[in-house]
Amino acid sequence: MENLWNDTEAGKQQDILAERVYSSRLLGANPNLVLHGGGNTSVKGVSKNIFGENEGTLFVKGSGSDLATIEAKDFVAVRLETMQKLSRLESLSDIDMARELKLASLDPNAPAPSVEAILHALIPYRFVDHTHADAIVAITNTADGGARIREIYGDEVVVLPYVMPGFDLAKLCAEVIPDLVKPRTIGMVLMNHGIFSFGATAKESYERMIALVGRAEDYLNKNAPLVPAAAIEHAANWFELPELRKKVSAAAGFPMLLRSNAGSATLAFARQPNIADISQRGPATPDHVIRTKRLPMFGRDVDAYAQAYKDYFEKNSKQAKQPLTMLDPAPRVIIDAEFGLISAGRTARDTQIVEDIYLHTQDIILRGEMLGGYRALGEAELFSMEYWDLEQAKLKKAGAPKAFAGEVALVTGAASGIGRACVQSFLNRGAAVVGVDVNPAVVSLHGTRADYLGIAANLTSLEAVKGLLEQTIRHYGGLDMLVLNAGIFPGGKKISALADDEWRKVMAINLDSNLAMMREAHPLLKAAPRYGRVVVIGSKNVPAPGPGAAAYSASKAALTQLARVAALEWGADAIRINLVHPNAVFDTGIWTEEVLAQRAAHYGMTIGEYKRNNVLHEEVSSKDVAELTAEMCGVLFSKITGAQIPIDGGNDRVI
Numbered sequence: 278m279e280n281l282w283n284d285t286e287a288g289k290q291q292d293i294l295a296e297r298v299y300s301s302r303l304l305g306a307n308p309n310l311v312l313h314g315g316g317n318t319s320v321k322g323v324s325k326n327i328f329g330e331n332e333g334t335l336f337v338k339g340s341g342s343d344l345a346t347i348e349a350k351d352f353v354a355v356r357l358e359t360m361q362k363l364s365r366l367e368s369l370s371d372i373d374m375a376r377e378l379k380l381a382s383l384d385p386n387a388p389a390p391s392v393e394a395i396l397h398a399l400i401p402y403r404f405v406d407h408t409h410a411d412a413i414v415a416i417t418n419t420a421d422g423g424a425r426i427r428e429i430y431g432d433e434v435v436v437l438p439y440v441m442p443g444f445d446l447a448k449l450c451a452e453v454i455p456d457l458v459k460p461r462t463i464g465m466v467l468m469n470h471g472i473f474s475f476g477a478t479a480k481e482s483y484e485r486m487i488a489l490v491g492r493a494e495d496y497l498n499k500n501a502p503l504v505p506a507a508a509i510e511h512a513a514n515w516f517e518l519p520e521l522r523k524k525v526s527a528a529a530g531f532p533m534l535l536r537s538n539a540g541s542a543t544l545a546f547a548r549q550p551n552i553a554d555i556s557q558r559g560p561a562t563p564d565h566v567i568r569t570k571r572l573p574m575f576g577r578d579v580d581a582y583a584q585a586y587k588d589y590f591e592k593n594s595k596q597a598k599q600p601l602t603m604l605d606p607a608p609r610v611i612i613d614a615e616f617g618l619i620s621a622g623r624t625a626r627d628t629q630i631v632e633d634i635y636l637h638t639q640d641i642i643l644r645g646e647m648l649g650g651y652r653a654l655g656e657a658e659l660f661s662m663e664y665w666d667l668e669q670a671k672l673k674k675a676g677a678p679k680a681f682a683g684e685v686a687l688v689t690g691a692a693s694g695i696g697r698a699c700v701q702s703f704l705n706r707g708a709a710v711v712g713v714d715v716n717p718a719v720v721s722l723h724g725t726r727a728d729y730l731g732i733a734a735n736l737t738s739l740e741a742v743k744g745l746l747e748q749t750i751r752h753y754g755g756l757d758m759l760v761l762n763a764g765i766f767p768g769g770k771k772i773s774a775l776a777d778d779e780w781r782k783v784m785a786i787n788l789d790s791n792l793a794m795m796r797e798a799h800p801l802l803k804a805a806p807r808y809g810r811v812v813v814i815g816s817k818n819v820p821a822p823g824p825g826a827a828a829y830s831a832s833k834a835a836l837t838q839l840a841r842v843a844a845l846e847w848g849a850d851a852i853r854i855n856l857v858h859p860n861a862v863f864d865t866g867i868w869t870e871e872v873l874a875q876r877a878a879h880y881g882m883t884i885g886e887y888k889r890n891n892v893l894h895e896e897v898s899s900k901d902v903a904e905l906t907a908e909m910c911g912v913l914f915s916k917i918t919g920a921q922i923p924i925d926g927g928n929d930r931v932i
């Protein structure tokens with residue numbers, strides 16, 4: 278395990294909180310120690326209150342932050358004395374504890390302190406580091422895990438049995454304080470959960486963590502060495518995945534995204550001879566159940582999975598003190614011999630997190646098997662984590678999801694103008710968006726974010742169309758909304774001078790490629806959980822053509838007719854297809870200031886007058902068209918298909 282400590286960097290930190298931030302980030306930088314918000318850290322110091330008195334203070338990670346990116350403001354200052362007093366209570370429910378932790382905070386606007394705050398307060402060292410290190414979890418999730426931990430660490434760590442994080446765990450820790458202060462003790466292992474290290478300085482605590490986990494890794498490398506899987510070529514038919522997504526979404530009761538990982542490691546794992554057994558023993562650590570559910574789905578029988586989940590809820594919820602709200606019974610992890618690892622979620626970010634967690638889980642399971650058998654906690658313990666009071670309270674507080682949460686939109690011509698604005702409008706509504714353009718800039722136009730996939734492709738190639746749909750499926754599981762926007766507008770040319778080549782080029786891009794997109798996307802749209810929607814970006818030139826634009830006008834008119842026929846043919850599949858006819862949208866690439874000035878002068882107008890030369894005297898922007906396009910995929914248009922809507926500020930030839 279690599280020690281990332283750098284004395285020069287550490288020396289730049291101004292105070293203990295800055296040091297705490299520095300070394301927390303070092304932990305967060307290693308996914309084998311800390312994954313997506315797991316783990317927490319603290320430091321004990323002093324703060325001055327409004328009366329000018331010094332108060333012992335625990336600065337502990339607030340909930341919702343991630344050690345990899347944590348900042349000083351993400352640490353909550355809580356009264357140390359109150360923490361210690363709370364630990365002496367006989368019992369305390371988790372809801373009451375969460376309230377008391379908030380009350381003990383020195384800033385009412387700070388995030389909620391970690392549920393492990395009391396435990397951190399009790400550990401009699403200034404710096405406390407806690408991770409869910411893979412190596413510790415792998416070793417403790419075996420039949421003789423406790424003995425192995427003893428063998429590795431001797432009396433240098435205190436070992437606690439598994440207890441749910443929160444008040445009970447803090448109470449248990451209070452009992453072992455005499456062991457924690459022994460000179461040889463440098464850490465504490467929590468079975469099936471993780472490890473604590475502590476020290477007088479940030480460096481001491483961090484380096485102990487690295488040393489302790491490093492010893493566990495060495496033990497694993499000797500006794501359960503992981504060999505990289507041999508290269509496996511996947512042979513999945515990805516066009517079957519949208520059907521699976523439809524079933525998963527039906528079980529959930531809302532649309533879900535599916536993300537696939539068909540790397541050699543996941544395929545090899547999915548093809549383990551005993552996969553049906555080892556995949557069904559439970560998660561590596563209980564805090565994963567909130568993201569991954571207790572068990573992955575092995576195979577494709579979603580109904581059976583959902584029924585088993587309902588049975589599990591029925592059986593275990595009987596023990597609960599108050600009525601529980603059942604979570605949706607859809608799987609979050611699917612293991613499939615052809616697709617490899619599939620992760621499901623309401624947002625692209627969720628699917629990415631689930632995938633990361635399970636990639637680590639696979640290795641932990643394989644190593645557990647080499648150590649005599651992977652084991653997880655029992656069903657009841659995992660259930661109490663999944664249906665923890667604090668998690669149930671979160672559910673009640675959660676607001677309504679965004680309009681297109683769990684859905685996928687594909688926009689062509691997405692690198693500029695209306696297409697680019699459409700991408701933003703769909704992202705804003707919670708969709709995962711695939712932006713396609715012949716311009717390679719489309720790939721990095723929105724930075725790196727899980728909910729955007731940019732693909733550079735030439736839509737006049739059928740292979741390219743099929744390829745980009747396959748990429749869409751592998752990233753997000755299917756397609757719900759298609760925006761056909763790509764097109765070209767060649768310079769004005771009279772019919773008398775229009776060459777066959779130019780005519781064919783305009784038709785190939787503005788018409789033929791859209792036929793290919795529609796035909797190839799049809800099975801995906803048909804399998805969309807809330808049914809497919811298509812919006813075609815037409816043109817004012819369809820109802821009101823102008824001289825000098827024969828090829829463009831004819832291509833858009835033919836495209837309109839194609840869309841109208843699709844509306845008739847696809848109604849039986851509940852796919853809606855509507856058109857917008859924009860005009861005079863000037864914030865696009867083709868309208869430079871120079872061209873605008875020329876056109877305005879041609880009509881004897883100012884640029885402003887020229888831009889608003891319509892019935893309403895309103896300027897029409899790309900964003901206006903994009904927002905209308907997105908709304909046409911929403912509930913407002915749920916009973917409309919085959920419609921054509923002009924968006925042009927009112928045009929007397931169209932009206």
Ligand code: ZN
Pocket residue numbers: 316317393407408409442470471
């Ligand atoms: Zn923990």
